[in-house]
Amino acid sequence: MPNKLPMGTRRTGDLYDSYEDTPDVKVTLERSEQGLSVTVAWSSPEVPYAAWFMSRGGFLPGTEPKEPKPVPQRVVFHDSHGSVLLIRCWARGFHADAFGPGSGTLWARAAILGVEADLQYDRPHGLSSEISGLREWLGVTSWSIEHELVDGVGVARLTSVPPARIELGDHSGLVLELTSGWQVVPDEGGDRRELLDLLWCTTRSSEPMAWDEHLQLHKALRDLLVLSRWRNESCVVVHAFRQDDPLVTLDGATHGEQWREVIVPGDERVPPPSGWHPHLLRFEDLGVAGINHWINLRDHxxxxxxxxxxxxxxxxxxxxxxxxxxxxxxxxxxxxxxxxxxxxxxxxxxxxxxxxxxxxxxxxxxxxxxxxxxxxxxxxxxxxxxxxxxxxxxxxxxxxxxxxxxxxxxxxxxxxxxxxxxxxxxxxxxxxxxxxxxxxxx
Structure with a gap:
């Protein structure tokens, strides 16, 4: 099994946090309809993990830890399939005996696959998302199709084309751009191949910026599409990068940016509408200047x-x-x-x-x-x-x-x-x- 987190996944492995004195512990990482979670167990209330969940009540008087550590914002999970960095974490839900064992659930707002250290991915240098309806609204595609007759037989040729890039400038330290791309997804164990026509909305910053500061610009474009056709559109974060997590080969050499795969709860993509749904706001009306005007208008x-x-x-x-x-x-x-x-x-x-x-x-x-x-x-x-x-x-x-x-x-x-x-x-x-x-x- 690769280092993936499809819906319904349950993996058992080790948990690492930024505190030096926390003991080794086995945990269960799960992705469910409720979100991304890690179940942590402890043998007695003295174990530091207990304080993450019982700080608001649960300890008998006189048994509370003197200097409890707060819930870490980031933890690293590691098992035989690889590592997962969980960010923007909070504790919710536990069950414990007054003097004995217990367990609690740590929830995360995002998982960054493949990260092995406590890196501040809650403040990335770059964030990339997929926004439903955006590629069609822009009128870009990563494929060209040609039809012709060869010896009386119809032939179709599907060819990938160079990616389109639309630069939308700097917005309070975040550079916004839209980039098209394609992907061939094999059907595991089958004979089918799925060809994807993709478009990514990307923000970059020279200094690390808060996750929500990046996401605000992505959601601005999603909101523009919502107003245009008044139908729900999705905005799902798919990749992130930090400058202190470059692509490193086995010889130790670095090779530029490494965009890590991101998993977020509620990542369902809105399917395209059936039938004719015209846009009130069209890209040919707005262009780059109009999109930037919208971003400023939305802020004000x-x-x-x-x-x-x-x-x-x-x-x-x-x-x-x-x-x-x-x-x-x-x-x-x-x-x-x-x-x-x-x-x-x-x-x-x-x-x-x-x-x-x-x-x-x-x-x-x-x-x-x-x-x-x-x-x-x-x-x-x-x-x-x-x-x-x-x-x-x-x-x-x-x-x-x-x-x-x-x-x-x-x-x-x-x-x-x-x-x-x-x-x-x-x-x-x-x-x-x-x-x-x-x-x-x-």
């Missing part, structure tokens, strides 16, 4: 955009929850637009809800496929109905429709902010596939 209007974009993940929530989640984003958008107009923070903060929504409408009203004034009236009434107990409770279908129309308002505003002409936005919204117009089923 995060309080407005984040609640709207994240409402995509509330598929099983009630209509009340969706509008209550999205409403603060609409309030923030109106507030930030008024600030951009030149108003003071005090004046902008005192603006009533209706005035904020009307300010948003002044930017998008001509493009919407529904009456903007009616949206303002309904959104103000129904959102206030949720917030204030002395008002009538809005109908669930009405709440769902107001939420959907509000999402389209924000998507429209983003399209116009990114420079897409009003006439083109209006035309595309007519064919947009965002679900709207909900009604009661009989």
């Amino acid at each position: 209007f995060a309080r407005a955009l984040d609640p709207v974009i994240s409402s995509m993940d509330l598929r099983n929530a009630t209509p009340h929850t969706r509008l209550a989640h999205t409403g603060p984003g609409l309030e923030a958008l109106g507030y930030l637009l008024v600030l951009r107009d030149g108003a003071t923070e005090q004046k902008a903060s005192r603006m009533p809800l209706r005035a904020r929504f009307e300010r948003i409408l002044s930017e998008v009203g001509d493009c919407l496929p529904f009456d903007g004034s009616t949206w303002v009236e309904d959104a103000v009434s129904r959102y206030n109905g949720l917030k204030h107990a002395n008002r009538a409770q809005p109908d669930e279908v009405d709440l769902l429709n107001t939420w959907a129309d509000s999402v389209m308002v924000v998507r429209t505003w983003v399209a116009l902010e990114l420079g897409i002409p009003k006439a083109e936005v209006t035309k595309r919204l007519v064919d947009d596939r965002q679900p709207r117009g909900f009604s009661v089923r009989n």
Whole structure:
């Protein structure tokens, strides 16, 4: 078995941390639907591992360790298949006897395969991810296909092409680029071969930067695609590198960067949509300058955009929850637009809800496929109905429709902010596939 962690894996091996006085211990590394975890056992409460899990309670009075070590942020697992560095760890869940043995579970937010030392991969120099829908949106491919007739027989030739690279510049010390690639995946024990058409989003920094600082830029591109078609898209980290972990051959020589394979919980890829799902925001409209404009816009209007974009993940929530989640984003958008107009923070903060929504409408009203004034009236009434107990409770279908129309308002505003002409936005919204117009089923 290679050094892999497919879903359902259970491996037994040794655990190493950054503390010199912790004893050797055998642990079980597991990847399950719940995440990446290591189960650690101890023979008595005096063993240092016990304090990782029982620090919030579990020791009998007088038996607590005098100087317990905190849960390490990184641990290394090693068995006959290889090594795995687990990063951004925390302890959750244990079972123990008051004076005897016990066991606890250490969880990790990512696993870096092949790393044998306690390297700070929670602060990498580079991070690479796969974002669903991004390759198709960019219109790039790593394969060319040719069809011809040879002696009356149809022949197809599939050929790999040099990778495409789109450089998106420096963003607060992180260089962002998009690179295409291909891969041939054999079917183990079978006769099939799978040809992959890939695209990676990569960030690099000269100094190590926090994992989430890297990931913020990756998620910015994912969010752009979410707003474009209003469908869920995945962003899965697949590789990382650090400058102190170069590629080293058996003779001890170094050979540049070594991008390590990364495993993260929840790495399911969103499949492509079935049927026709047109984009509201297209790469040919934006180009590199437009993508950079979006990244800056997302940062400046995060309080407005984040609640709207994240409402995509509330598929099983009630209509009340969706509008209550999205409403603060609409309030923030109106507030930030008024600030951009030149108003003071005090004046902008005192603006009533209706005035904020009307300010948003002044930017998008001509493009919407529904009456903007009616949206303002309904959104103000129904959102206030949720917030204030002395008002009538809005109908669930009405709440769902107001939420959907509000999402389209924000998507429209983003399209116009990114420079897409009003006439083109209006035309595309007519064919947009965002679900709207909900009604009661009989």
